Amino acid sequence: MEPKAIHLGPGADLRKSLEALAQEELAEGFVLSVVGNLSKAAFACPGSNQPTVLSGELEIITLQGTVSPKGVHLHLSFSDGDCQVWGGHLEHGSEVLRGADVLVGLLKRSNKPGSPTVPGQPRIKLAVAEGCPWSSRAMRMLRSLGIPFEQAAPEAGSLPQIWIEGTMIGGYEDLADWHGQGKLERFRTGS
CATH class of the missing domain: 3.40.30.10 (Glutaredoxin)
Known part of the structure; x- marks a missing residue:
């Protein structure tokens, strides 16, 4: 496993940033830890067809799940200004307020056909x-x-x-x- 730390600045989309990391690295992995806050959180509650979106100063409590060049599956929990805890599947539109530091553990690239691992190999x-x-x-x-x-x-x-x-x-x-x-x-x- 290779640890990869990323810092996200104000306005960064949390999910898009992790999708981009997996695409750039062409590797699968999982979120090890996160510290930061959001100005807007978009998340899917169980049984809901539409994402829930909350705005304000939102403190990230946990972010866990997997990242892959094929997509991400991430669960977010956070608290609002009243210390009420919210959570669900992380959706696009979750924006960083002041900053967020995420540590991702990337696994070795697979050698399956169609997923090249050697630099210069045709993809x-x-x-x-x-x-x-x-x-x-x-x-x-x-x-x-x-x-x-x-x-x-x-x-x-x-x-x-x-x-x-x-x-x-x-x-x-x-x-x-x-x-x-x-x-x-x-x-x-x-x-």
Whole structure:
């Protein structure tokens, strides 16, 4: 296990920050400890379809659960100004008030197919058709960005087919959307 300490400043979204950490590290883990406060807490109570949102000076008591590049499952408890304790599943929109320090224990990266662990190993796979202009564009885009990829066997459907870290994202237009949103930057060689 590798401990990873992160400090979150005012306005940071607690859940998004932990999701981003798992994505950046490409590792699974769990929250070891937390100290800090929130200006807004968004949490799902058992049996409720909508998150509950409370605002004020809210002191974090506990945060526990798991983080992974595929998502997080976290439980939050906190107290309000009257020392009333609240809690539930942590949702997006929980904003840090003055600061929060979180210690996460990251586990060794898995060696399962589709979850690369070696720097420079392709994390993107393409199934392409020879002579297909969309397949050619997808490969050209990745090459021009300096992003390694490997070819894969196609599944049923149109080509190209693109998988990122083991998850099919779709075809060329989906890859172009990822590029437009800056999501491909972390796959560049040397990133």
